[in-house]
Amino acid sequence: MLSLYSTTVRSRLMLGTARYSSPAVLAQAVKAARTEIVTVSLRRESAGERAGQAFWALIRQLGVRVLPNTAGCHSVKEAVTTAHMAREVFGTPWIKLEVIGEDDTLQPDVFGLVEAARTLSAEGFEVFPYTTEDLVVAERLLSAGCQVLMPWGAPIGSGRGLNNLFGLTALRAHFREVPLIIDAGLGVPSHAARALELGFDAVLINTAVAQAGDPVQMAAAFAQAVEAGFAARQAGPIEPRDLAVPSTPLIGTAFRG
Amino acid sequence: MKILVNGAWRETQHAELARALEELGYGGSVVTTALNGEFIATTQRARTVLTEGDRVEVLAPMQGG
Numbered sequence: 001m002l003s004l005y006s007t008t009v010r011s012r013l014m015l016g017t018a019r020y021s022s023p024a025v026l027a028q029a030v031k032a033a034r035t036e037i038v039t040v041s042l043r044r045e046s047a048g049e050r051a052g053q054a055f056w057a058l059i060r061q062l063g064v065r066v067l068p069n070t071a072g073c074h075s076v077k078e079a080v081t082t083a084h085m086a087r088e089v090f091g092t093p094w095i096k097l098e099v100i101g102e103d104d105t106l107q108p109d110v111f112g113l114v115e116a117a118r119t120l121s122a123e124g125f126e127v128f129p130y131t132t133e134d135l136v137v138a139e140r141l142l143s144a145g146c147q148v149l150m151p152w153g154a155p156i157g158s159g160r161g162l163n164n165l166f167g168l169t170a171l172r173a174h175f176r177e178v179p180l181i182i183d184a185g186l187g188v189p190s191h192a193a194r195a196l197e198l199g200f201d202a203v204l205i206n207t208a209v210a211q212a213g214d215p216v217q218m219a220a221a222f223a224q225a226v227e228a229g230f231a232a233r234q235a236g237p238i239e240p241r242d243l244a245v246p247s248t249p250l251i252g253t254a255f256r257g
Numbered sequence: 258m259k260i261l262v263n264g265a266w267r268e269t270q271h272a273e274l275a276r277a278l279e280e281l282g283y284g285g286s287v288v289t290t291a292l293n294g295e296f297i298a299t300t301q302r303a304r305t306v307l308t309e310g311d312r313v314e315v316l317a318p319m320q321g322g
Contacts, residue, residue, distance in 0.1 A: 017321060
């Protein structure tokens, strides 16, 4: 079981709800992923189209928890205001805090992130900060009141996997008791399995599922990978070695002596 | 009075945000609002007074990653 603030969940796979070909495919993917948490957002609503109303009705039917984000925010002010708006609409203190610092990589503005996290934590939000693998930034976020961290694997939507393996491994080793969720950049289920094998507590996937040839099948594949990776971590993987170690016993080998 | 709603100029006869939203077609919708960059809770809309040129954001749940 995974504890996130005062909530406990069984699934270690979170799913984004954007970029699916249709609401029906999204709904099927959520079920195939066996996820308990999906990310959602806020956008301008047209009084004529009312697209947001239909989407919200669909999400409520799925019976999952929602983790609202502040995607698209480039300043502390925008992110904090968006968080307040999200808390009202979605009725949750959870907020996936994004303060974007650079548009080509969608890299977090970690300075603004820490400031916004401190403000929101003081106001009772349970902040899930989208951050880098930087240890010092992680420390600052925890000091600001965050009890969960969401380091990126690679730039959002890039599908490159765990881009800085050393940095992420160091982060995991340094903060042994903090729930760490790899957010962004994973492309295939083996990336997710690797994250769990390394001891990360969960992963958040969106583009890799939504833009797959068959999103529903890919969602199921990610679910299997996450379960396999977690089980492997629990089982205790062997340490890599530079030289071969015979797996077949040498005692009694023929033609020796 | 003209106000900027989600980036587009709209005309409203009402000075109260709550009534202006109804007039603009948002009645009964699950939306959240900001006025000139400041969050306005649903409970505050009835006593929030608009002035010419105000910027109103009307947001609703949407897909997100």
